[in-house]
Amino acid sequence: MNIKQFLDSTYLKTEQQAGISEAQNKKIASAFIQEAIDEGFKLIMIRPNYVSLAKKMIADANSKLTIGTVISFPEGINSIEEKLEEATQAIKNGADDLDFVCNYEAFKLGEINLVKNEILECTRLGLANNKIVKWIIEVAALNSNQIIQLSALIKNVVMANFKEECYKDVFVKSSTGFYKTQDNLPNGATIETIIMMLENASPLAIKAAGGVKTYNEAVAMIQLGVKRIGTSSAKAIANGETALNNY
Template sequence: MMNLAVYLDSTYLKTPEQSGLSQQQTIDKVVALCHEAQANGIFAVMIRPEFVSLAKDELRRDSSNVKVGTVIGFHEGTYTTDLKMEEATKALDAGADELDFVLNYTAFIEGNTELVKKEFLEGTGLTFEKGKVVKWIIETAALTNEQISEISTLLYQWAKENFPLEYHKSIFVKTSTGFYPAGEGKPNGATIEHVDIIKKHCGTLSVKAAGGVRNAQEAKEMIAHGVGRIGTSSAVAILQDGKGSEAY
């Protein structure tokens, strides 16, 4: 029987303004997420950078093996490379185990691949200096299939040229932030079609699906198509084989 828990990043990324909760209520949600992950054997929690220390402390008290991941340049991805590196350094210093960078997909769409390459190399290098895992969110809902193919190929080429093969499994191409306004009823999260394109072109890199995976069947289908990790706000519902209500 498949252990779905080891594929899951249990996610809470809303600000108090986005959720309508107070700062303390948001803190309480993060704490609850950590305990929930520990109780259910979930691989990681994914929270905003300002809560990394809090999450690490909570999990340390439980002598937990649950990893703490956070997002960098979230959610638009248009932060400068310097700002992303500053945010990433602070997160690593706070104890983050995994960094999910939002790739500057706007720059990529505009043809500025040199900027995208620079942030990829600097962000990946910084993360690997600390022996951690890095994921690059390409925001598939903002891209055409051809662009998804192109950026997946480029990330693989840059990794192959600059980082040893044994590190590649710790570089993920990730589908989505879950916050992109796709519109017209289109999915703003992971789809099998997009996962297949990424998997076909990302070579020896890993793949993470995020957004829209809310039950066990959807999770198993993603895994069958080569996904190594799944970001979801419905982690417990997936494990209980119920359908979650949140969009991410």
């Protein structure tokens, strides 16, 4: 198995979150991009402000690495208009994958039409521009019923509004990696949550983000049916080492 083609190497910290300068953070992001190029990973997942940098580095290296970025990250509470505007800019800058944070708090409050509309409009924008669209549902913020219901909601909106050949380009993704849990509980993908997502989002693809720390855990996720794995320790996992980071 070429596990590298399942790995989305990820660096999503801002300089404030990392406690470093903007120049230092850009240097780290550049190193992640270069490593992803060198290692032959599927994709580099970075903040929107680094998409243009990645595009240039990939072109200079004549690499097939693709670029993913996050929209309305990490809370997902931006309006539909704001999400569309941010995604449009990311498309212009050269992003291949758009990972939208679903407004899961609105979903929990029963604002189902709002969530349906953002899924419809943002997915339409991405697919119209030949991009892959992923919807982050933040499993650590949801109970089991909510994970099941939100996964099914995304599937139902996509199946009702887009052609079957589009289904492979829309993912349901587990986590941002930035959600703060109580009592140090997992904030990313677990086998249990991924099974719920697979059972209720199919035929849409699933991305397991956060919590996958070893090669064997990654393989187990892939064998379940996961199509992508998001991790900030892609090289360690690919080399059979244990990831030191939670995401």
